[in-house]
Amino acid sequence: MQRSLHIDPNKCTGCRQCEMACSYEQEGIFNPSKSRIRVFMFDAEARFVPYTCTQCAEAWCMLACPVDAIKVDLNTGAKVVHENLCVGCKVCTIACPFGTINYMSDRGKVMKCDLCGGDPACAKACPTQAITYIDADWTGLERMRVWAKKTDAGATATH
Amino acid sequence: MNYLILGAGPAGVVAAETLRNTDPDGAITLVGAENEPPYSRMAIPYLLTGRIDERGTHLRKEPGWYKDRRIDVTSRRATAVHPGSKTVAFADGTSVPYDRLLIATGARPLRPAIPGLDLPGVHTCWTLDDARYIMDKARPGARVVLMGAGFIGSIVLEALAERGVTLTVVEMGDRMVPRMMNPTAGGMIKNWCRSKGVEVLTSTRILGIEGNGGQAKGGFLASLFRSKPANGGGALTVTLDNGHKLEADLVVISAGVRPNIEFLADSGIVMDVGIQVDEHMRTSAPDVYAAGDVAQGKDVSTGHNNIHAIQPTATEHGRVSALNMAGRPAAYKGSLQMNVLDTLGLISSSFGLWMGVEGGEAAEVIDTDNYKYLRLEFADDRMVGATAIGLTQHVGVLRGLIQTGVQLGPWKQRLMADPHRIMEAYLARTQA
Numbered sequence: 001m002q003r004s005l006h007i008d009p010n011k012c013t014g015c016r017q018c019e020m021a022c023s024y025e026q027e028g029i030f031n032p033s034k035s036r037i038r039v040f041m042f043d044a045e046a047r048f049v050p051y052t053c054t055q056c057a058e059a060w061c062m063l064a065c066p067v068d069a070i071k072v073d074l075n076t077g078a079k080v081v082h083e084n085l086c087v088g089c090k091v092c093t094i095a096c097p098f099g100t101i102n103y104m105s106d107r108g109k110v111m112k113c114d115l116c117g118g119d120p121a122c123a124k125a126c127p128t129q130a131i132t133y134i135d136a137d138w139t140g141l142e143r144m145r146v147w148a149k150k151t152d153a154g155a156t157a158t159h
Numbered sequence: 160m161n162y163l164i165l166g167a168g169p170a171g172v173v174a175a176e177t178l179r180n181t182d183p184d185g186a187i188t189l190v191g192a193e194n195e196p197p198y199s200r201m202a203i204p205y206l207l208t209g210r211i212d213e214r215g216t217h218l219r220k221e222p223g224w225y226k227d228r229r230i231d232v233t234s235r236r237a238t239a240v241h242p243g244s245k246t247v248a249f250a251d252g253t254s255v256p257y258d259r260l261l262i263a264t265g266a267r268p269l270r271p272a273i274p275g276l277d278l279p280g281v282h283t284c285w286t287l288d289d290a291r292y293i294m295d296k297a298r299p300g301a302r303v304v305l306m307g308a309g310f311i312g313s314i315v316l317e318a319l320a321e322r323g324v325t326l327t328v329v330e331m332g333d334r335m336v337p338r339m340m341n342p343t344a345g346g347m348i349k350n351w352c353r354s355k356g357v358e359v360l361t362s363t364r365i366l367g368i369e370g371n372g373g374q375a376k377g378g379f380l381a382s383l384f385r386s387k388p389a390n391g392g393g394a395l396t397v398t399l400d401n402g403h404k405l406e407a408d409l410v411v412i413s414a415g416v417r418p419n420i421e422f423l424a425d426s427g428i429v430m431d432v433g434i435q436v437d438e439h440m441r442t443s444a445p446d447v448y449a450a451g452d453v454a455q456g457k458d459v460s461t462g463h464n465n466i467h468a469i470q471p472t473a474t475e476h477g478r479v480s481a482l483n484m485a486g487r488p489a490a491y492k493g494s495l496q497m498n499v500l501d502t503l504g505l506i507s508s509s510f511g512l513w514m515g516v517e518g519g520e521a522a523e524v525i526d527t528d529n530y531k532y533l534r535l536e537f538a539d540d541r542m543v544g545a546t547a548i549g550l551t552q553h554v555g556v557l558r559g560l561i562q563t564g565v566q567l568g569p570w571k572q573r574l575m576a577d578p579h580r581i582m583e584a585y586l587a588r589t590q591a
Contacts, residue, residue: 038553040583049586060555063478064471066169066199067211068219087205087215090499090551094508095471097563099556099582103506 002077002136005113005120007050011130014039014048021125025116034104036113037122037131050131052122053100053113055079061112064095077136078115086110160185162484163247163255165237166263167191169199169470170451172218173477174261174484179228181485187229188255192236192264195287197225201470203290207297207318213287237264240426242444259446259484262423262434263477266416266452266468271306275368280394281410284315296409299323304397304407306365308335310498312413313348317503319411320357327358327405329365329397339498339509343525344532344546348502351530355503364400368410371396416468418453431455433466438490440480448484450476459493459562460511460543467494495562499554505530506551511561512536512544519543522578533578540571556585565589 019035027034037052055078062070062079069085070092072078081101088108092101101112113120115133123133162178162185164171175189191197202216214220225232239248240262246254268283270276282292297303301324305316308330319326330337334345335352349359371394397405418433429435429443433455440448440456449456451473458465472494482489499508515521515536523534529549536544541564545557560567560581567574570584 033552038582040586042583042587049590051582051586051590060471063173063474066201066218066470067215068217085215085220087202087210088501089201089205090501090506090508091201091470093551093554094497094499094510094558096555097559099553099559099585101555102553103551105504105506105551 003118003133004055004077004136005052005115005123006132006134007052008130008132009047009049011128012039012048012050013128013130014041015127017125017127018050018122018131021121022113025121026111034111036100036111050122051100053079053096054098055113055115056098060095060097061092061101061110064091066091073114073117076115076118079112080114081110081112083107083109160485161256161258162187162261163257163259164189164261164263165247166261166265166451166453167193167197167232167234168263168265168451168473169218170263170265170454170473170477170480171261172197173474174263174450174481175225175230176228177478177481178485179230181482181487185485186231188231188233189225190237190249191232191234193286193288194234197232198287199470200285203284203287204314204318206287206290207284207294207315208321216287238422240423240428240444240447242426242428242447245446257446260448261480261484262442262447262449262453263451263473264419264422264453266418268412269415269417270412271414273365273367275370275395276412278368278370278395280370280408281368281412283412284311285416293319293409293411294322297322297324297411300325301408302406303327303409303411304329304365304395304405305411305413307413307415308332308359308361309413309415310336310339310500311416313500313502315411315413316352316357317501320355320503324409327407328352328360329363329399329405330359330361331364333362335359335361335502336500336507339500339513340507341514341534341546343523344507344509344534344548347527347530347532347548348500348505348507351505352502357503360399360401366398366400369396369398370394416452418455418466420453431464435464438493439483439488440476440491441483448480450480457491457493459495462493465494465496467496469494469496469498471497495558497558505548507532507546507548508550508554508557509546510544510557511542513546514544516543520575522575524578535574535578535581537567537571537575540567541565542567542574553582556581559589560585563589 019032022035040049086109123131197218198216236250268285303324305328335348395407434449436456452468455464479491497510519538531549534546542560565588
């Protein structure tokens, strides 16, 4: 059963533990700038929106990669950057219309959410269940897909 | 169904894979003009720097990738397309029939009309073969003149500089990457490159290149009788329109590219700068499609047909054309012009109508000392273009904001006041 991250901004308190957990899991340090998930603050409305890659079906990053360095993890469905193949050309970072694949200048590679191989640290760290890892059918993935479509530079079936 | 694809770059390879996924029974032939496995020109700069080997440039790396998908990959050069008889003629004298044809023959470097372009030591940087030649010549300490600081030239610039050569860049435009960056941003990149030890001459033309008779032809006797120029000598002398001369061991030409369409001259297929395609990537000839650098297709920013010779457009074209070829009608919404560039560690990008539109508004933040820049272009309350220097986090959202044409509402004024709030604007207007 495919699972995916479900993000409910209404439950987010802005504690940013997800960023810490992601950074520690992925990079071994507590540094929010290394996190693949970021919490955006709308202070005026006291609203907090955690945001990361939706592992979209269009896979703009993967399609744009000139050296086949982004591949689908068949267990999780995540689009995963293979750093040994990535040349750091950054085309994926402008191709992804969601802005969720970023260049790390210290390593000369790009980084994105890989669902931690099926056990995402952000979801485990979230104290309010604003981030959960559940069956894809339940994630409101459809709502995201609607927006993905609006961002769709590619094909739209005409019938 | 018998599918024939001309061109084994990203557009052709993605098309072949999409055809296989869509039509399990069709016969798929992928024809490249170079005698190489399908590879990525975009990876060549990283081959030059030694970050990857030749295999690292290959578009697909798993052994048997094409064979497993029953994609027949061959190398030969097409010389004519005959839509009437539905055949393609090749330079080896063969004629190959097709049911559906995709032309993805890409582009090739322009060779400007200046004397000396055919001398040994004067080379374009476009193919794997070019890269092998340049790697041999561009050794540490070699004097290299790079003609052209457009997008491709600037990528080559970084690769050459990393090889430890003494580099001079000559660009006839008034700034670096003039078709990607406005004067402020192009000037910032130039200052950065100079601060890193690369000589950049803008508003300067190369009038001609002369061989100095020695190293070009080689030989011990030739070197004995060659009079050594006072300035140290080299295989080549490059004459500039400001009267100066540059000595060089290697001259790399990067003066733009043009689509490979000459072989279609007698095909009757409608062409302009490139092959005209509709939103289904069809050409004017029945069952003939075009994709990638050779295709002049819909530009999402203008609604007109333009060539966007970039990797994302090539692969999107490849996918959409293949769906249509396999009988799954799909309309392409249009490509967005965009580029990202790394010049010696300074990262820049531009999107869509980065030069702005008449009657539009712009928000701009310039931080000259820290080489940071962000400019957003608006038409009414939609973003239509953007330019960024020193921005690497969430930069793709600029594409999202422009391409969706999302109405910014109150966020227009917020972005005018602080352009860096692009992620918040995107989230608030699309996901909230």
